Amino acid sequence: MVTRRPRRALHWLEPGGDPEAFPPVEDALDEPPGLVAAGGDLSLERLVAAYRRGIFPWYSPGQPILWWSPDPREVLYPAQFRRSRSLIKRERNAGFEVHWNSAFEAVLEACAEPRESDGGGTWITTEMREAYAGLHAAGLAHSVETWRDQRLVGGLYGVRLGRVFFGESMFSRESDASKIALSGLVRSAAELGIELIDCQMPTRHLASLGSRALPRDEFLRELRRLLAPV
Numbered sequence: 001m002v003t004r005r006p007r008r009a010l011h012w013l014e015p016g017g018d019p020e021a022f023p024p025v026e027d028a029l030d031e032p033p034g035l036v037a038a039g040g041d042l043s044l045e046r047l048v049a050a051y052r053r054g055i056f057p058w059y060s061p062g063q064p065i066l067w068w069s070p071d072p073r074e075v076l077y078p079a080q081f082r083r084s085r086s087l088i089k090r091e092r093n094a095g096f097e098v099h100w101n102s103a104f105e106a107v108l109e110a111c112a113e114p115r116e117s118d119g120g121g122t123w124i125t126t127e128m129r130e131a132y133a134g135l136h137a138a139g140l141a142h143s144v145e146t147w148r149d150q151r152l153v154g155g156l157y158g159v160r161l162g163r164v165f166f167g168e169s170m171f172s173r174e175s176d177a178s179k180i181a182l183s184g185l186v187r188s189a190a191e192l193g194i195e196l197i198d199c200q201m202p203t204r205h206l207a208s209l210g211s212r213a214l215p216r217d218e219f220l221r222e223l224r225r226l227l228a229p230v
Contacts (some may be wrong), residue, residue, distance in 0.1 A: 003174075005165065006129030008027060008029055008030075010029065010035065010037070010038055011023040011027070011036070011037040011039065012038055012039045013037050013038070013039040013040030013041075013046075013065075013067075014039065015040060015041045015042060017037065017040065019040075019043060019046035019048075019049045019176065020037065020038060020044040020049050022049065022050065022053055022055060022067070023036060023037060025053060025054055025055060025069040025216065025220070027033065028068075028069055028071070030142060034068045034069055034070035035067070035068055036055055036067045036068060036069050037055075037066075037067040038064045038065065038066050038067065038114025039064050040065055040067070040162060041064060041065070042057065042065065042127060042128065042130075042131035043131075044131075044134055044135060044140075045140055045161070046148060047131060047135060048140070048161070050067060050160055051159055051166050052161065052223070052227060053069070053220075054069050054216070054220050054222075054223055055067050055068065055069045056068055056074070056149070056166065056168075057068075057128070058122055058123055058200075059123060059125075060125075061122075061125055061153070064166075067200060068200075069142070069203060069216060070200070070216070071110065071215065071216035072213035072214055072215050072216060072219075073198070073213065073214050073215075073216055073219040074199040074201055074202040074203075074206060074211050074212070074213055074214075075134060075196055075197065075198055075199055075200075075211060075212065075213075075214050075219065075222075076186075076196075076197040076199055076206065076209070076210055076211040076212075077195070077196060077210075078186045078189035078190070078194065078195070078197065080210040080212070081182075081183070081186040081209060081210045082208070082209050082210040083133070083183060086176075087179055087183065089177060090168040090175075090176050090180065091180055091183060093150050094148070094176075095149065096146050096147065096148050096153075096177070096180050097146070097147045097148070098144065098145065098146055098147075098180060098181060098183075098187075099147060100142060100143065100144055100145070100184075100188070101136075101142055101143055101146075102143075102145060103143065103145050103152055103155075104133070104136045104141070104142070104143040104153055104157065105129075105133060105136075106145075107143040107145055107152070107155040107156070107157050107171070108124070108129050108132060108133065108143070108157060109129070110152070110155065110156065110171045110173075111124055111155075111156075111168075111169035111170065111171045112124035112125075112128075112129060114173070118203065124169065129192045132157065132159075132168070135159060136205060140159055140160065140161070141157060141158065141159050141160075142157065142158065142159075142160055142165075143155055143156065143157040143158050143189075144157075144181045144182070144184050144185045144188075146172075146174075146177040146178070146179075146180045146181045146184070148174065152179040153172070153173045153174040154170070154171060154173060154174065154176075154178045154180060154181050155170065155171060155177075155178070156168075156169065156170035156171075156178060156181045156182060156185065157169060157170075157180045158197075158198075160192075160194070161227055162194050162226050162227040162228070163194055163195045163226040163227070163230075164194070164195070164196045164198060164223065164226050164227065165189075165194050165196070165198065166198040166200075167197055167198055167199055167200065168200075174207065179209065185197065188189050193230075195226055196222055196226055199211045
């Protein structure tokens with residue numbers, strides 16, 4: 001006889017309420033899988049509280065803010081990043097330059113451009129862009145950019161807390177430009193003390209570069225370790 005877990009009700013957060021008032025991620029819904037809560041706001045304090053708990057916002061225009069903690073969680077350990085011979089050659093010979101935080105809002109706007117893979121829409125709403133611009137102003141959100149001939153051709157952005165970089169999105173206007181930005185992040189990881197890059201959800205693109213899935217409880221243990229004061 002199979003015992004089914006009782007269906008859980010979605011937890012709603014109050015806008016302007018206690019930014020720490022997230023339910024345990026173990027109470028995330030089974031359907032859709034990993035949905036922890038809805039509502040609330042995108043204040044700096046709430047976003048930081050979410051990331052520290054292994055939760056991130058992801059929703060479409062017209063929806064309430066949705067908060068997720070998928071199980072398993074896709075991650076990349078910098079030492080496990082895979083550079084193909086072709087990528088190494090492109091890094092060396094194609095005239096690309098990698099910079100940090102020289103065009104954060106431009107990277108944000110590029111990542112928010114509608115894509116066919118997202119059904120022609122975008123989940124990076126105006127509200128999301130304003131929230132992450134605020135995190136950037138506070139020194140918590142960062143961009144890694146790929147430039148060629150003084151043009152921004154690729155990049156990524158995310159949030160850094162402790163020894164974790166929580167990746168949010170990337171874009172590419174030329175072949176391999178987003179890979180080169182990620183490679184630049186990995187190359188800087190040791191100097192910056194970054195030991196884990198959170199990729200959130202699996203993709204073939206990320207898996208080809210060395211990402212792997214961690215069970216959520218293992219991911220949360222890693223967060224506790226890497227967010228603790230050194």
